[in-house]
Amino acid sequence: MTVASLGSRASRLAGSSLIVLLYAFLLIPLVAVVAASLTAGEFMRLPPEGLSLRWFARFFQRGDLVEALLMSLRIALVSTLVTGIVALMAALASQSLSRRMAVWFQIGMTLPLLIPELLTAIGLLFFLYRIGLGKTVLGLQIGHIVLAFPYCYVSIAAALRQIDPALDDASGSLGASGWQTFRHVTLPLAMPGLVMGAVFAFITSFDLYTVSLLLKPIGGNTLPLALFDFLTYEFSPTAAAAATMSVLLAFAGVAVIQKLVGLQRAF
Amino acid sequence: MSSLEISALCKRYGPAVALDGVSLTAGQGELVSLLGPSGCGKTTALRCIAGFIDPDDGDIRANGVSILATPSSKRDFGVVFQNYALFPHLNVAENVGYGLLFRKGSKAERERRVREVLEQVQLVGLEHRLPRELSGGQQQRVALARALVIQPRLLLLDEPLANLDARLRDDVRWLIRDVQQASRTTAFYVTHDQAEAMAISDKIAVMKNGKVAQFASPREIYQRPAERYVASFTGEANFLAAEVERALGGGLFRVRAGGATLDVRGAGPFAGSAVLLARPESLAIVTDGTGQLEGRVVKSVFLGAVQHCEVVLRDGASVRLGTPPDRPLPADGTVSVRLDVDRTWLMPDAVP
Structure with missing residues (x-):
C-alpha cells in the first residue's frame, strides 16, 4: 500500500468521523429531551428512571401550558396563512422587476432576517403602541408575521426563479389569460416552494421567543414563554414533554413536505 | 390559416x-x-x-x-x-x-x-x-x-x-x-x-x-x-473580385476576373468593380482546353465521394472546388479551371 493511498484513507476516515460528530452534536440534545420526557421518575434526568407517558398527561392537566400551546398553534397557523399569501404575491411581483431592482427588493423582503430579532421586537413594540395595538393578540400576531415572512419569501422566490419564463409565453400563446396561467402553470410549479415556505413560517412562528416576550398580550402567553416561566419555578419532566411535542411538530412539518412535494425537490 | x-x-x-x-x-x-x-x-x-x-x-x-x-x-x-x-x-x-x-x-x-x-x-x-x-x-x-x-x-x-x-x-x-x-x-x-x-x-x-x-x-x-x-450565409461560396468592362444587355456583363475575361449574369447596373460569385459546383478542373481560368492546386482533401481542392488563380485569388476523387492531379499542380458562366452571379461590391 502506497503512502498516498494511506493518506487518502486517513483523510476519508477523518471526514466520516467529523460527520458523525456533527450529527451527534445536533441530535444528542433532541435524544436527551425525548428520553427525559419519557421518564417514570420525578426529575429530568438521564438515563430516565423507567418509561411512562405520565409527564405528557401532566402537561395537558396544566391549564396555563395548554392555553399557551393553543395560542402558539393559533398564531403560528395565522402567520403561516398570511405570510404564505403575501410572500407569494411579493415573489410574483419581484419577477417583473429589473435585475438590479430585484436585488434591492429581495434585501427589503428579507430585512427581518438581517436585523437582530431584539431590535425588530423593540421597534415593533414602539410601533404597535403608537397605533394602539400594544399588548394585544393582534399586535403579537403582526410581530410573528413580520419575522416568519422572510423564510417564506426566500423559499417561494427560489421556487419561482426555477420556472422557465418561456412557460408563461407558451401558456399565453395557447390562449390562457394571466390568471389561468397562474392557476394551471405557475402555482403548481411553485407548490414545493410554497409548502416548504409555509412549514418554515409555521415552525419559525411556533418557536419565536424574543418577539413574543416583548409583544405578549396581557393575560396571554405563547408556549416558549410559558415553558420558560414554568422552568423558573419547577424543573419537572413536564417541560421535556412539551419540548418533545415541539420536536414532533417539526418532524410532522418535514413529513408534510415529504408527502406533498418530496424532500429531494424541496431542498 | x-x-x-x-x-x-x-x-x-x-x-x-x-x-x-x-x-x-x-x-x-x-x-x-x-x-x-x-x-x-x-x-x-x-x-x-x-x-x-x-x-x-x-x-x-x-x-x-x-x-x-x-x-x-x-x-x-x-x-x-x-x-x-x-x-x-x-x-x-x-x-x-x-x-x-x-x-x-x-x-x-x-x-x-x-x-x-x-x-x-x-x-x-x-x-x-x-x-x-x-x-x-x-x-x-x-x-x-x-x-x-x-x-x-x-x-x-x-x-x-x-x-x-x-x-x-x-x-x-x-x-x-x-x-x-x-x-x-x-x-x-x-x-x-x-x-x-x-x-x-x-x-x-x-x-x-x-x-x-x-x-x-x-x-x-x-x-x-x-x-x-x-451568398456566404447560404452555402459554400467563392468570391472573385471583378472589373466590369461593359454591360452586354439581357442581364449579361463582360468582366475581368481571376485573370480572364468572362461574360457573366448579374442584376446590374454596375460601375467599375463588382464581386463575382462562383459556387464550388460551378467550377471544374478540365484538361480539354475549355477552361477559362489558369491556376495552381495548393491543397487537396480526399473525402470519399469527392475530392476538395483549393486552387490559386493567376491573379492571386483562391477558389475552392470539387473534383472526381479518382482523377489524378497534375504533378506540378498547374490546372485549367472551367467556370460555368450560367451558374455564376455578379453582385455589387458593397451594399449601400
Missing part, C-alpha cells in the same frame, strides 16, 4: 437596434424562414409576431387587419419554442390538450382532438409520460402537437431543431414540413442553419443586423443573392 404582412417593424433595446425596418409577407399556407446568425433580430421578429414583445414602430397585419393591439392569448398563433417550453408538471396528453382548456368544446371532443394530433406527430402510446421522461425528439413532437392542436392561424417555430442531434433533425424537419403542408397552416420558421431553411421554406428572409438583406425563394437566394453576405 391566414396571410401575414409585416411592414417596417422596428424594435430598440436602449441603444441597441434589434429590428430596423423589417418588412415581410407570408401568403396563406406558406412557410417563411427567417435565416441569420445569432443577434440578427430573427427571434425578436418572431416574438413580435407572437405578441410576446411589442415593436416600437411598424405594423403586423393578419388577413389585412392589424394585430398589434391583440394580446398573444387572443392571436390564435401556435408557437414552438427552442427549448420546447413544455409544462413539466403535465403529461403528454395534458400538455397537448392545454390550449383546448380555454376554448369551447366538451371533454370528449378535447380528448378526440388530442388523439388526432398525437397520431399526426406519431406519439400515440406516450400520452401519460411526463416531459422529462421523453427523448429530445419526442419532446419536440409534443411541442409541435401542442401548437397544432388549437388549429392556429399561424405557426411560429423558433429554432425548433437546434437542440436535436443531426439524425433526428432530419426526421423532425420533414415532420414539421408534412404537418404544415397537410394543415395548410401559414408558418414562420427561425433558424441559423441554411440547409434547414433551404429544405423547408417557400421563402427565406436572410437577416443582417436587424434588417432583411434579401427576401426571396430558396432558389433565388442561393443562385442570385443580393449581396456577398447572403
